[in-house]
Amino acid sequence: MDQPKALPTNYVTQPDKIATSKGKTVRTEEMIINMGPQHPSTHGVLRLEIIVDGEIIVDAIPHIGYLHRCFEKHAEHMTNYQQVIPYADRMDYVASMNNDWAFALAIERMMKIEVPERVEYIRVIMAELQRIASHLVALGTYGIDAGAFTPFLYCFRDREEILDLFEMTCGARLLYNYIWVGGVSHDLPQGFIEQAKEFCTYFKPKIKEFNDLLTYNEIFIKRTAHVGVLPRDVAINYACSGPMLRGSGVHWDLRRDDPYSVYHKFEWEVQTGKGEVGTVGDCWDRHIVRVREMEQSVKIIEQALASIPEGNVQSAIPKRIRPEPGDIYVRTETPRGELGFYVISDGSGSPYRVKARGPAFVNLSVLPEISRGAMIADLTLIVGSVDIVLGEVDR
């Protein structure tokens, strides 16, 4: 179908599509539907304004801002950098450890702090466990979008095991405030390594069960294959990252291509979508990339647990965090994509400006492009495959 022209912001439905039937002209009109802020499947408070022609979508315009909490403004008014970390937690509340790490990494690079190796290993273990937990949420809710209510509960049951590990270490289940500038807040408790190893052995058959139940189910494949195809060049042009980008076949993972911490010491593979059951870059590809990333995370965790060195996790935490005046942009690979923090420091104890580049925000911008020509039933699945968390989209 023809690409619609760029739409003005005060779009009015165009009643100039004429269909003919037996010599009589029938005037059809496109309908504007609002998939409002409260909706069971927009994963938060996202408003989608959909312009449909029958059941085919002509355009889908996301309206965001319902969860804006002024994170960047708050960060400027904190008395020290340490206080920004709880706020950074709350941006992407499903993948909190990764947010902490990105910000802490930015300040460490500005102050040129070398953290002990044990700290790096702990951070990797926590980030990968968090990646598994975040993907479990994404995959479970994706099942619900498709109509399968059961995999959601299986995913959450497995996620409980991970949250138990986190609670044992730092005391909180969702918003950790664990990874600090220069180290971590607590060392691993007694029994953590054994329990984490147990989790890895427990979790591997669960991935297989999830695949049998949902991923390779023919109905699910029929719903997600060839739907929401994101071509390679479009993905790169829109600055997509994370599973969105890798699902389109682009081999790009910041843990390998812009390395930070000790990821280079472990053996793992970057997963991309290959169009196994549909086109490269469709929703199924993004789904399978997330599932396989979970498997790779388990691999990384096992290797890290086996070779974690001893050390003092708090020896490098500075007494006063007072970076030199200057700016820095640091990016890490979170479950949603490339999370970047651009920090400007003016030499005082609190930041002058913190800008968060949220991956979900950037990934969401590609939604109108990939949902043109799809049906309304597909739109739910397309939004689900982008894997947005509104806290990160709106900050």
Add this chain to the structure above:
Amino acid sequence: MDPVRTYFRNIWLALSSIAIGMRITMKHLFVPSVTVQYPDVKLKLPERARNRLYVNIDDCIGCDQCSMACPVDCITIETIKSTPDQDLGVTSTGHKKRLHVPKFDIDIAKCCYCGLCVYPCPTECIVMTDVYEFSEFDRNNLIYNFSVMTPAEVETARVKAKKAEEEAAAKKAAAAAAPKPAPPASPPPVPPTEPT
């Protein structure tokens, strides 16, 4: 021939994957459930659990570190200097208390449970307990007042501190007018603490 083969292959794939899925759910029908029936059964929280704050006011030396560390400003502390003749005692960690603390309020509704107030406390008097059932009907009941000074004690301390301040100011004025100024006594510095 190819469309025909795809047609039958699709049907076969659909039926086999559905059968596999149904076998999984049937198996789960006989697995015991993982629900913990709260509130009859309560899970034991780990040692480091971060829930409601508690302040042991006897150990508080009024250094204000926790209040400054809080990112959401939920701790309000007021202190009154004590005069040298008052002996407030020693905390359980050996610090000498030199400040009265007439007001130590924590608005637990604002608290974000980050734990940043716990680390800087030199006497470890503010801790995060494992209490998570503390809902109230009235929001004002969520402002916890930890200070135990009665209004009479507060008034006495305030009066004494004011008098001491006036005496020190008078002394300073007299010393400034005198030919040889005596060096002013500097108050003992409160040791800065780092997060541990």
Add this chain to the structure above:
Amino acid sequence: MELLQHIGLEQNLLTIVLVSALPLVFILLYALVTLYLEMKVSAHIQDRLAYMRTGWHGVLQPFADILKLLQKEDTVPAAADRFLFKLAPFVVFAGTYAGFAAIPFSSAYIGSNINLGVFFIIAASSLVVIGILMGGWASNNKWSIFGAIRSAAQMVSYEIPTALAILIAVMITGSLNLQEVTQYQSGGIQNWVVFGGSLPLTQKLLILPFTLLTFFILFIASIAEVNRTPFDLPEAESELVQGFNTEYSGMRFAMFYLAEYANMFLVSAVAVSLFLGGWSSPFGEALSGPLWDLFWFVAKGMFLVFVQIWIRWTLPRLRVDQLMYTSWKVLTPFLFLCVFAVGLILVL
């Protein structure tokens, strides 16, 4: 009416009303049981416990649900078409309930022993489509209209496989009257139509794969008729909030819900009567008698309802064009093949 003669009452208005109200009593009891069954089965499939606090293990929860729905505010949207809006749930329920008239619950009870039994059931249950369309349109809500239109398309297209499968059973048993069809299948499990009916052995072995396939397809089509996953696009929770049900609350919503459960049993009952031997005991003469017949009938019906619940909580949802594809391009051709084959084998 055999029931009346059985207990010696004459046929007057009061007895007619009593007899025709019996299925309603059954439906209400069955709805309570099925609400509980669905809740518990879905919970244990998902490794969790359902309600445990209302009564022992939640037995009183269906009553609590009904009480809650009864006391809810009856809202009618301001811009809705009031008459159609209020009428829709009753049309849906009437269509379903009318079908119960021709279902043989037992050898001694059938609401109305008409010679066109199955034909009447198919016709009467088509009223449900009208009710759903009315409900969706009258709600004056774009999402409801989507649900209603999808539902109309779905139910109309799945009537075809249903009718063809029923045709095959009718060909084997030779009658449209469900009581006669059930009596044809009495005498033990080997006489059930799904295993070939009471035919000579060679014919039976030839016809067996086709009757199994027909029963299987009838079951799939009947799930589509009642709008349950994987065919529940009209009320797809994650897309349309509740589809055509969105604007309904309180007792009207309860009516839709009751109609859905009644419809589930209706299509199961039709499948059971035609293919699984109806009220006849699988052991032939043992364990039969009017009350035993009722037990066997309800047991078989509940088993099919259980399978419907099991399928609902396992599978994802089909999209509307895939749904139509399944009906027109997969189920119907296979059924035509079965009709042809069964006809040929019967003639041999």
